[in-house]
Amino acid sequence: MTLPSVTDPALPVPHGFFTRDGGVSTGPYASLNCSLSGGDDRALVLVNRSRVAQALGAAPENFVGLTQVHGIEVATVTTPWAPGEGPRADAMVTGTPGIALGVITADCGPILFADPVTRIVGAAHAGWRGAVAGILEATIDAMVAIGADRSRIAAVVGPCIRQNSYEVAADMRNAVLAHDAANARFFQPGRPERWMFDLAGYCAGRLTQAGVGLIAITPGDTAAEADRFFSHRRRTLAGGGSIGHQISGIRCDA
Template identity: 80%
Template sequence: MTLPSVTDPALAGLPHGFFTRAGGVSTGPYASLNASLSGGDDRAAVMENRARVARALGAQAEHLLGLTQVHSADVVTVTEPWAPGEGPRADALVTRVRGLALGVITADCSPILFADHAAGIVGAAHAGWRGAVAGILEATVDAMAALGADRARIVAVVGPCIRQPSYEVAADLRDAVLARDAADSRFFAAGRPERWQFDLAGYCAARLRSASIGAVAVTEGDTAAEPDRFFSHRRRTLAGGGSIGHQISGIRCDA
């Protein structure tokens, strides 16, 4: 079956997708393509969901690799597969090994997929606001360059995430972002008293453009505002809590 996903022309020719919550076998709050092994979902269901994603990317199930994501600026250079659920603590992966697929899990944070088509090097990053401020995106570009990618050829696509109209934040987040660069106030729109609306996708795209890579694109999709398409931590929180699934975004190295 074909899994619903968001793709982008900047990555044309490379198997990739920002997958939605549809097309899997999980039930209840995890319905249906929950791809997170760290939640309370049935492991067998998650493994089947991830196998479906791997097939959609043209990879073997055991070659779809993920991380233990910790909102860091740490990047792993992948040379061989590891067991499901045993990924290193980091928030981005890069590889030039043909056939490996790199995946990141999100439920409002930004998933970013990278490629230098000519060099056959790909990357995937998970960027919440903490990781983005800390430099996870630039670190991913640096790791790709260390493998032989040309920065001027690297393309990066920011996938579906919580968008500015849905992302109300308080002074602590705004202060942390502005402590790095006061000019980034442009990513905050006025909201309720002592609250702002943060443009996470725009912030990530701007950080990537500042890294002097070849091209940056931003897809459609607001995870918090589209319950039929995406899981959302913010939506779950506003509803009073409970279990939650996570979508996956992935890209396969096809050098």
């Protein structure tokens, strides 16, 4: 099945950063909402996730997700689990052929990884908290632990909230700078006592420091492109309400 998605030639395996288009959900969840933890009809979400699995060339029962918590836990997947029963973690890795990994986002950074030789793959959900805490490095370490070569790994940062849309206050900026003062380069001045944060650039910077072989950032601003993406920030600025989430996935084809 063909679904609208963003892909990148850096990843040599089936993958996609999927948009909000091509699903069966309605209302604020229209149409490819893939989150099982919101208020959408579960049956519709399962249809949407099945469509994504098929687009990745995976059996729906082999497409796994997580209970994401903005932490640094990484699950190593050898056998699939049922939808909605994923562990509390923010990344997965696998070297098992046929298994596809999916992470949910609505402004946070989805990052997909692949070693082109072993075909070991990974998927991570990186909001600023998880990125600062080390979720990207933990994902790389988990891939290496099952046979990937760090210097060969390709990592692609998918569509997320971009710097022109991501206004933050001093407490968040201070938390990022406390990890490394050089992170000031990822902030631009905004309104008084506000800054604009480059989440995609920050993630790419952490990946560079981690020593992976190839890094790319895809286009796409989830907050600014209402017709293509769900966005927590956009929903908040509009006064709240229900929200869907897009999914990004990658399949091991070893």
